[in-house]
Amino acid sequence: AQRVTQPEKLLSVFKGAPVELKCNYSYSGSPELFWYVQYSRQRLQLLLRHISRESIKGFTADLNKGETSFHLKKPFAQEEDSAMYYCALKGTGRRALTFGSGTRLQVQP
């Protein structure tokens, strides 16, 4: 079975502070990991995927297979980062995404 855990429902930080949204997963094989973001009144959209090893809007995420984690990080939060963030996993056995419960990020001025 595959599972994604996001332990924080809400993360509130001040503008300019570092941000780390936690994501842990459970999967026996080699998963693909993604971060999705949903801004207010907008569609859920892909933020980044671990295979790309890219930085999008200043966010990065590193897959740590030893700790089975895929935490999302940004060194300096901006107010426009306020949104709902979902971590998702795609395994080889089931070709559909499994999502975590989401973390709401609030960046205060």
Next chain:
Amino acid sequence: DGGITQSPKYLFRKEGQNVTLSCEQNLNHDAMYWYRQDPGQGLRLIYYSQIVNDFQKGDIAEGYSVSREKKESFPLTVTSAQKNPTAFYLCASSLEGFRPEAFFGQGTRLTVV
């Protein structure tokens, strides 16, 4: 203009009635998905389809049914057997293989009274 469209945006139904939610995409994607989004529970997979005329149950398929007669369309029927149908429903599609990430519709909020 390519995209994935869900309709209607809001839907109200009386308890005991079946209701069908529409999802259409013109992205030429092979795979389509239905998720249910509830506060505090994230997105849970209802059904998915990798190819026309084929679909698989997700984690919470009970009380739901789907069909995939055309590549572009993946309608979801919420039946009277679904005990708690009031929710936000999201449809998604993806191009398998090279780019497996999913593109999402804007969702349908179903309220059963």
